[in-house]
Ligand SMILES: Cc1cc2nc3c(=O)[nH]c(=O)nc-3n(C[C@H](O)[C@H](O)[C@H](O)COP(=O)(O)O)c2cc1C
């Protein structure tokens with residue numbers, strides 16, 4: 001299809017304004033492999049924005065490009081758990097067999113191979129995306145088959161279906177995942193009991209947000225309901241970009257009805273008629289099935305006008321795609337992105353509950369939070385409060401990956417101990433766990449009697465296990481690089497601080513750091529924590545600060561003069577110098593100085 005026809009087809013499917021920009025760019029990228037200048041000019045005119053604005057948006061999102069990618073655009077997951085499963089070997093094998101340089105389209109334009117932060121498949125990696133579609137369980141055989149399919153120009157639709165299989169891997173169910181309520185039950189409860197009574201149930205249940213921060217859900221909904229405006233919005237945060245987190249993927253795959261029901265319930269309570277599911281670009285494969293669930297719900301009278309025949313209960317949901325920016329999980333960046341812009345976090349206050357999407361009162365909640373809210377509407381606040389702890393009612397879904405026999409999704413009542421979790425997932429000889437993702441906490445074995453709860457270890461759901469054989473510094477290095485890539489660059493403490501931290505971690509890793517560098521790491525980390533504009537920069541130094549405090553030996557044994565043999569081979573470098581210059585004394589001064 002010509003670019004003219006493609007753009008006309010994409011943009012004629014709705015009468016949106018500039019807020020549709022990211023969605024148009026997303027479609028053009030995936031159907032055309034890049035955003036041609038012609039498309040930029042066309043969109044600038046249609047949406048009455050400048051071409052510079054559009055280039056700014058394209059430049060912000062890792063999945064959008066102004067130069068063509070290969071016909072097969074491969075992105076191998078770079079998350080630490082994929083590394084532990086062999087993703088570096090996968091990447092090297094792909095590059096060598098396909099004869100490509102990282103990130104560069106091959107000369108014939110057939111293929112590009114690069115890395116991406118985390119594909120959300122930590123329980124079944126190594127994983128990759130090809131033209132946006134997820135492939136899991138990469139091993140030598142699968143890689144060789146992929147190389148053959150690429151070289152034979154086989155269309156992706158004809159690739160073996162099992163390559164694209166994504167398993168739920170649900171290992172433990174509790175009150176949420178064992179739900180057997182019927183579609184519409186929460187909405188019938190809402191219609192029977194009314195908005196005020198149900199809001200009270202949500203408040204009494206003690207439900208707190210499952211996306212990480214743990215804000216009280218009932219209170220958030222009440223603030224939003226009380227904010228006067230002609231329109232309110234409900235937004236489901238399915239950006240799930242935190243390395244090691246994949247629980248929302250499973251909820252959207254197998255419990256989407258409950259999630260949409262929670263959103264609809266929220267709409268009824270706060271008086272919204274429009275909602276958005278912000279789906280991370282890496283979960284492209286979920287989009288079509290989710291659209292089908294929405295259609296079924298419309299047909300069943302559970303979405304649309306006069307829901308379940310109830311007057312003035314009108315609500316519908318639209319799916320918006322993210323395009324590879326972890327920061328867009330932060331709620332104000334997410335709202336910017338929903339409005340079609342770069343995902344730069346907003347200044348807060350004002351908060352989204354009063355000034356959110358399109359400056360209107362907006363509730364943003366995590367996928368799991370909406371599902372829990374739907375079940376509380378059906379079963380009541382006491383049912384929910386009966387599980388968990390005083391301050392953390394209900395259950396928490398954990399995404400468990402790394403060194404364990406049974407990676408996957410585990411639902412536990414809040415208050416479960418780390419020791420019990422490790423037993424269940426078949427982890428032994430454990431050195432440390434990383435909870436709450438790259439920005440979370442590194443917990444040593446001496447603290448494994450601690451509990452998962454807002455009052456102890458609080459988490460959005462990521463739980464990565466590292467056994468004694470692992471070099472924890474590899475994980476710290478991976479996280480430091482992740483934050484350099486994902487910092488939006490808006491504020492200096494995070495933009496510069498994350499790069500400095502990355503460089504210092506690299507310096508330690510290669511055996512060239514001194515005690516002074518460790519002090520600098522602490523100083524930079526504390527400065528980022530205190531001075532960053534948003535939660536990303538404030539939490540990015542956590543893995544460095546945590547390990548400096550709790551695992552000082554991983555740094556000390558690598559310090560210069562500690563006896564550690566650095567990766568840099570001086571003799572080999574001197575030989576290179578002699579070979580290049582043809583002089584026997586080349587580089588001799590280096591040995592003298594060192
Ligand atoms: C850098 C960053 C990334 C975030 N990513 C997510 C995410 O992927 N999903 C999510 O629900 N919340 C994420 N959050 C938290 C959101 O800002 C927000 O608190 C949450 O969506 C509110 O929903 P909840 O109250 O149901 O947890 C992130 C926060 C930060 C600072």
Ligand code: SF4
Nearest residue numbers: 488490491494534537
């Ligand atoms: S802290 Fe980082 S991610 Fe947040 S606004 Fe500053 S640069 Fe952007």
